[in-house]
Amino acid sequence: SFGSEAMASLLRPLLLFVLLHAVLLLSNPVNCYDDEDFLLDAINSYRSLVPNLKNLTKNQKAACLANVLADELEDRLYSSTKGPKLWPGIEAQASNYSQLLKKCEIKIENTTEGVILPIPNSIATMELTNYKHSQYLRYVNNSNYTSAGIATEDDWTVVILCTNTSGGNFSSAVRVVGLVHMVGGMTHYLLLYVVLGLCVLIW
Known part of the structure; x- marks a missing residue:
């Protein structure tokens, strides 16, 4: 009928806009290259020569x-006379370490084989890029560490090196976050299929 055809003609531009928007969101993720990415790339550039x-992969x-x-x-x-302090896993010097772990849903037993390196920003670049003279060299050179x-x-950079074992992967008991991300990703594609289906029906 004339009414249904008119409605279809009105919906087509809207559906086309939604479809294009969905495609752009799925095909062009936002790329953020920050200080953390730069530092990880610098470490990996060095490790690639050894x-x-x-x-090292990113450990969220x-x-x-x-x-x-x-x-x-x-x-x-x-205090530059004492040098940076190392926090190897469970022996972290933060008195409220267990409470800090809870903020990220990390089990304390999954941190014992990792190492936490707090570095004042006044020396961070020098320490982590001038590896031949860095006291962190033995950690960067350690093949047991697979992610970071x-x-x-403003004042500090913190680098955490992790293993791929349960004692140092800094994981939680239940990977709920990963499941949420997976479901969220599936929802985006489901939305795209629904919009495509509506376009086919109208056209």
Whole structure:
């Protein structure tokens, strides 16, 4: 009928707009290259020159904890005579370490084989890019570390190196976050199929 044809003609531009918007969202994810990415790339560039060392991948849980620790360290003084302090896993010097882990839903037993490196920003670039003279060299050179989480604040940079074992992967008991992301991704594609179906019906 004339009414249905008129309605279809009105819906076509709207559906086309929605379809194009969905395609753009799926095909062009936002790329954010920040200080953390730059630092991870710098570390991986060095590791690529060392035999039997693989690139570190991003560890989202460790990155979350690194961000929490960097916030915790803000405004704390640093003594250059003592040098940066290392926080190897469960022996972290933060008195409220277990509470900080809970903010990122990390089990404490999944941190014992990792290492936390808090670095004052005044020396961060020098320490982590001038590897031949860096006290962090033995950690960067360690093939046991397969992923990393990095966070930077005004005063501190925190680098967490993780293993691929349960004792150092900084994971949680239930990967709810991963499931949410997977369902969210499926929802985007389901929406795209629905819009395509409506376009076929109207045309």
